[in-house]
Amino acid sequence: MLSTDQAYREMWQHCLDRIKTQTTEEEFVKWFEPIVPLEFDGTTLRLRVPNASYVYQIEKNYIPFLRPIISQLYGQQTRLHYAVPKAEQQPAAATLTTESDATAVSRFSTQTDTANIKNPFVIPGLKKIVIDPQLNPNYTFATFIEGECNRLARSAAMSVAVTPGNNPFNPLYIYGNSGLGKTHIAQSVGHEVRLRHPELQVLYVSMNKFQAQFQTAYKNGEIPDFIHFYQMIDVLIIDDIQELTGKTGTQNAFFNIFNHLQLAGKQLILTSDKPPVELKDIEQRLLTRFKWGLSAQLVSPDYETKLKIIRAKSRKVGARISDEVVTYLADNISANVREIEGVLSSLVANASFLERKITVSLAKEVLKAYVQLYRKEISIERIIETVCDHLNIDFARLSSPERTREVAQARQIAMYLSKQHTKAPLTAIGASIGGRNHATVLHSCKAVTNLMETDRNFRRQVEEIEKRILA
Numbered sequence: 001m002l003s004t005d006q007a008y009r010e011m012w013q014h015c016l017d018r019i020k021t022q023t024t025e026e027e028f029v030k031w032f033e034p035i036v037p038l039e040f041d042g043t044t045l046r047l048r049v050p051n052a053s054y055v056y057q058i059e060k061n062y063i064p065f066l067r068p069i070i071s072q073l074y075g076q077q078t079r080l081h082y083a084v085p086k087a088e089q090q091p092a093a094a095t096l097t098t099e100s101d102a103t104a105v106s107r108f109s110t111q112t113d114t115a116n117i118k119n120p121f122v123i124p125g126l127k128k129i130v131i132d133p134q135l136n137p138n139y140t141f142a143t144f145i146e147g148e149c150n151r152l153a154r155s156a157a158m159s160v161a162v163t164p165g166n167n168p169f170n171p172l173y174i175y176g177n178s179g180l181g182k183t184h185i186a187q188s189v190g191h192e193v194r195l196r197h198p199e200l201q202v203l204y205v206s207m208n209k210f211q212a213q214f215q216t217a218y219k220n221g222e223i224p225d226f227i228h229f230y231q232m233i234d235v236l237i238i239d240d241i242q243e244l245t246g247k248t249g250t251q252n253a254f255f256n257i258f259n260h261l262q263l264a265g266k267q268l269i270l271t272s273d274k275p276p277v278e279l280k281d282i283e284q285r286l287l288t289r290f291k292w293g294l295s296a297q298l299v300s301p302d303y304e305t306k307l308k309i310i311r312a313k314s315r316k317v318g319a320r321i322s323d324e325v326v327t328y329l330a331d332n333i334s335a336n337v338r339e340i341e342g343v344l345s346s347l348v349a350n351a352s353f354l355e356r357k358i359t360v361s362l363a364k365e366v367l368k369a370y371v372q373l374y375r376k377e378i379s380i381e382r383i384i385e386t387v388c389d390h391l392n393i394d395f396a397r398l399s400s401p402e403r404t405r406e407v408a409q410a411r412q413i414a415m416y417l418s419k420q421h422t423k424a425p426l427t428a429i430g431a432s433i434g435g436r437n438h439a440t441v442l443h444s445c446k447a448v449t450n451l452m453e454t455d456r457n458f459r460r461q462v463e464e465i466e467k468r469i470l471a
Contacts (some may be wrong), residue, residue: 011073012037022264023062031057039121045074046081052378060256061263064120064231075296108346108463131233133194133202139187145312145337147305150181151320153296157185157269161192164200164235164267169294171268173241175275176298179338182271185298186237189269193235200234209244227253232261234267241270246281255286262289301337306330313341319348321358328360343367378421380432383469387414390465399434411436412444413462417469419445 004413012035020028031054032458038046051054058066070078090259109425141161146154157170172189174182190202205213217226230236236257244251261268271278275297276290301309307330331341347366351358388395391410398411411433452459 008302010344011040014073015069019062019066022065030064034085040074042075043077043081043283044081045070046083048083048085050085050403052084053083058082061260062261064228065264069259115460131201131203133190134204135187135190135194135202136183137191139184140191141188142186143312144181144184145301145309147307147308149299149301149305150185153185153298156294156296157189158192160267160269161189162196164197164450165265166188168265170262171270171290171293171448173270173272173276173290173293173295174298175295177273177300180298180300182335183239186269186271190235190237191287193267197234201232202237203230203233204237204239206239207241210238210254211243211247212249218249223253227256230257231264233261235269236261236266237269237271238466239271240273242272242274242279246283250285251283251286255283255289258286258289262292268293301340303330306333309337309340310344313344317344317348319344319351319358320385321347325358325360325363329367330364378469380422380424380429383417383421384414384433386469387417387465390461390468401434412448413465415441415444415461416448417466419468421469 015311016028016032019032020451025034034050036048038048040046049058098347108149137455141154141158144150144154153174156172157174159167160172161437174185187204190204193200193202214223214226238254244254259269270290270328275295275376276287279287279290297367307326308328310321310326312328329340329343333343343366347358349364350356350362350366354364384398387393387410391406391413393407393410397407398414402406402408414433415429415436418424419426422429424432426441430436430438430441452462
């Protein structure tokens with residue numbers, strides 16, 4: 001046991017010297033300078049703090065790096081005891097507010113079907129640990145096809161990988177529709193960091209798995225261990241951050257992790273199917289932090305990028321595809337990268353199992369199964385042209401004020417199919433078909449729907465026109 005106040009103060013000063021290196025000057029002055037060491041009996045270190053808010057702030061934000069410092073200087077069995085004065089006029093009178101165990105925490109491992117990351121939790125600084133980064137070996141920058149549709153995200157990701165945590169893009173928030181390469185880019189950062197900075201701890205985890213781990217930790221009373229484990233990571237990659245929606249407990253835990261990593265200069269990479277501004281039921285304090293760095297969008301690949309992707313993916317599956325077939329696929333596929341891979345796999349399988357050459361004819365057969373996914377963007381003009389041709393009506397008559405049953409019904413069919421197969425607003429559809437207003441378009445769509453339900457011949461006629469449009 002230390003016998004004098006001076007001895008307590010000297011030992012505590014060593015702690016302060018180390019704490020100072022891991023906090024900002026403002027934090028140090030505000031939260032640590034006012035702490036007074038009272039006594040140490042070999043097991044419990046009693047610290048007097050000005051008020052209860054100090055206990056909350058220390059336990060919430062600083063205990064991960066304070067624990068190893070206490071353990072090294074006072075011993076691994078040391079416990080912290082916070083004493084809060086009852087009143088400012090009586091500083092000597094103190095009450096026990098809380099205790100914190102500074103001993104090494106046992107291995108933290110969540111074992112559920114969806115949460116099986118094999119990573120132990122130990123106090124940082126006491127032991128060098130190796131964490132399985134959970135990265136797919138195929139998702140690297142070398143295998144990523146760059147184009148105008150993804151250049152910003154890819155460039156920012158490489159910048160992050162070169163100087164993780166020490167760049168303007170923290171967090172790096174990558175968003176876009178499913179299958180455009182968000183996970184590929186995010187994991188590429190992880191691989192590149194491991195090559196350039198092997199001393200850093202990298203971890204990729206989906207938000208669904210993170211949520212499952214949180215639930216397991218909650219049931220077992222291990223939330224502090226759960227949070228402290230993630231606070232040890234140098235580069236944390238969270239996939240599908242939108243899955244945080246409505247999960248208050250998980251949001252609180254992630255907020256603590258996010259704050260600590262930001263404060264410690266660690267790197268966060270987040271992916272989502274929506275930009276931060278469109279996320280719902282997520283606390284505002286988290287949404288604000290998502291906007292701190294860079295939000296980079298991925299969009300559907302442009303024509304040139306599709307050509308590159310098709311050629312690269314065909315080489316990967318060992319298929320020899322002629323330029324004619326590559327061009328045909330690029331012309332007729334408008335879906336995302338994942339679905340392009342699906343078409344190629346189906347094409348190769350058909351060629352192999354049926355012992356056929358990969359030709360444009362075979363590609364056409366394969367694409368029939370994907371027609372709903374991979375049709376070219378349909379225009380209102382194309383729909384009008386097809387309707388007029390099928391019903392043998394001049395475009396001038398369709399757009400005229402003529403109200404004969406034949407012309408009016410053709411006009412209604414064109415409006416109905418335009419609403420079904422384009423993203424054009426009702427006003428644009430009406431303007432393209434004789435300058436009608438949006439109310440007329442709504443009425444026409446309703447009329448066609450009702451007639452299709454009661455008149456089999458009319459429904460067959462509309463379906464035939466629709467097939468021609470989609471062909």
